[in-house]
Amino acid sequence: MSILEAIVLGIVQGLTEFLPISSTGHLRIVPAFLGWEDPGTAFTAVIQFGTMLAVVVYFRHDLWNIAWTWLRSLRDKSLRSKQDARMGWYLIAGTIPISVLGLAFSDTIESKTRDLYLIGSMLILLGLVLLAAEKVSKRERGVQSATLRDAIAIGFGQALALIPGVSRSGSTITVGLFLGFEREAAARLSFLLSVPAVVLSGLYQLGDALDADQGLGTLLIATFFAFLSGYAAIAGLLRFLADHTTYVFVAYRVVLGAAVLALTAANVIS
Numbered sequence: 471m472s473i474l475e476a477i478v479l480g481i482v483q484g485l486t487e488f489l490p491i492s493s494t495g496h497l498r499i500v501p502a503f504l505g506w507e508d509p510g511t512a513f514t515a516v517i518q519f520g521t522m523l524a525v526v527v528y529f530r531h532d533l534w535n536i537a538w539t540w541l542r543s544l545r546d547k548s549l550r551s552k553q554d555a556r557m558g559w560y561l562i563a564g565t566i567p568i569s570v571l572g573l574a575f576s577d578t579i580e581s582k583t584r585d586l587y588l589i590g591s592m593l594i595l596l597g598l599v600l601l602a603a604e605k606v607s608k609r610e611r612g613v614q615s616a617t618l619r620d621a622i623a624i625g626f627g628q629a630l631a632l633i634p635g636v637s638r639s640g641s642t643i644t645v646g647l648f649l650g651f652e653r654e655a656a657a658r659l660s661f662l663l664s665v666p667a668v669v670l671s672g673l674y675q676l677g678d679a680l681d682a683d684q685g686l687g688t689l690l691i692a693t694f695f696a697f698l699s700g701y702a703a704i705a706g707l708l709r710f711l712a713d714h715t716t717y718v719f720v721a722y723r724v725v726l727g728a729a730v731l732a733l734t735a736a737n738v739i740s
Contacts, residue, residue, distance in 0.1 A: 471513075471688045475506055480517060480692035484699025487521040488661065488707055490600060490640030490719045491726070495589045498634055499730055502586060502739040515671045516689055520696030522668040525661050528704045532662065536561070553614055557662075563618060564625030565666040571629045572671065586739065590730035592635030597723030600640060603647035604715055611651045613658050620649055624663055635727070638664055643716070653711040661704060 482500050486493040497514050501507060526533060540558025543549035550556075627645035631638035639660050646656025733739045 471507075471509065471685070473688065473691060475501075475509075476688040476692040477695050478504075479509060479513075480520065480695030481699045483514070483517050483692070484521055484524065484696040484701075485703050486637075487518065487664075487696070487700055488524075488639050488703040490596075490637050490643050490716060491723055492589075492593060492596075492631075492635050492637035492640060493518075493521075494631070495593060495635040495637070498586065498589055499726070499739075513689070513692075515674070517692045517696045518668045519672045520693035520698075521700035522665060522672070523697050524700035524704060525665055525668075528701060529658075529662060533665070536662075556618070557616070560616060560618060560621035561663060561666055564621040564628065564663045565670070567622070567625045567629040568632065568667045569670060572632055572674075575632065586730055586734040588633070589635035590727040590734065592633055593723045593727030593730065596630075596636050596640050596644070597720045597727065600644045600647075600716055600723075601720045603644045604717065604720070607647035608650045609647065609652045611649070611655060613651075613655045615651075616659060620646075620651075620659075621663070623649060624659060628660075628663060628667060638667075640719070640723075653716065654708055657708055657711055 479497060479500065482496050483493050486496040494511075494514055498508060501509060535554045536557045539549055539552050539554035543552065543555035543558075624642050624645045627641040628638055630636045630641045639657070642660035642663060643653070643656045646659055647653065649656075651659065730739070
């Protein structure tokens with residue numbers, strides 16, 4: 471992999487990890503459009519460390535309060551009713567579905583889910599489900615109203631992102647909307663829940679990525695640019711969702727998905 475490819479794919483990863491349009495799907499589609507080789511699932515998992523760092527930096531105060539309060543609550547029962555302490559358990563519970571399913575279907579994910587027909591179809595399908603969520607959601611709940619049940623439900627939504635084209639943020643924001651959360655609150659919960667899952671995924675596949683042809687240098691470059699673009703995407707999306715719907719992302723997903731299916735069928739991309 472060249473330095474140019476690493477920079478481009480890092481930027482793509484950062485932008486699309488947090489916008490509800492599928493980072494893994496774009497890391498398969500963009501190289502196909504440009505005639506590059508598929509970077510693979512291991513490369514994708516490792517450069518997610520960049521986007522994970524962007525989440526940690528952006529939400530550093532929230533994450534610190536959650537971690538510190540949760541740790542103290544293990545010994546101090548009076549703290550267990552605090553929202554930050556409960557949120558610590560929510561992050562753990564919300565990570566279990568993707569961890570279990572990711573391990574159970576790791577071989578399938580690495581070998582059989584990179585198909586462009588599947589990615590194009592999932593882009594369209596999740597886009598339509600997100601549209602339905604926008605239509606029916608009451609959007610009256612904030613982050614502070616989150617419960618363990620919400621965390622588990624969003625966690626199962628996050629697990630769907632194991633399928634390229636679904637989108638981690640897209641599926642979790644969609645579940646959040648169905649649960650009645652405000653758009654910005656759904657996005658915040660989505661980003662916070664992504665931290666443990668992304669760290670575990672990156673650690674699990676780090677060795678495979680280093681053993682592949684990309685090399686440590688290109689991985690670091692891609693990860694750095696994923697961090698920069700990811701931080702910008704978080705800030706931009708939260709501001710956007712405060713006053714706008716997700717319809718623009720629905721339209722983008724449907725149009726891109728249709729284009730991928732058409733171009734793949736015509737053997738223009740492969």
